[in-house]
Amino acid sequence: MSPASNRTPDVSIENHGSIMLFRLLTPAAIDFVDVNVTESESFGNAIAVEPRYAQDLAQGMIDAGLVVL
Numbered sequence: 001m002s003p004a005s006n007r008t009p010d011v012s013i014e015n016h017g018s019i020m021l022f023r024l025l026t027p028a029a030i031d032f033v034d035v036n037v038t039e040s041e042s043f044g045n046a047i048a049v050e051p052r053y054a055q056d057l058a059q060g061m062i063d064a065g066l067v068v069l
Contacts, residue, residue: 007067008025008026008067009025009026009067009068009069010024010025010026010028010029010032010061010066010067010068011023011024011025011029011058011061011066011067011068011069012025012068012069013054013058013068013069014046015051018050018051019048019049019050019051020048020049020050020051020054021043021046021047021048021049022046022047022049022054022057022058023045023046024045024046024047025045026066028066029061029066032060032061032064032066033047036060036064037057
């Protein structure tokens with residue numbers, strides 16, 4: 001088990017086919033998006049992301065130390 005797996009998730013990702021929802025669960029996740037995402041559509045506490053961008057965004061979040069589920 002990795003150390004990150006014991007931490008509370010910062011982001012959860014939901015696949016809805018033509019759109020991915022990145023639910024921002026912590027202030028750290030919100031700050032990451034504010035600083036690193038130039039365009040996004042809000043959907044409640046989530047941002048809507050096209051599937052072709054989801055992997056790169058998730059990897060950037062992980063690289064920044066966020067816990068992504």
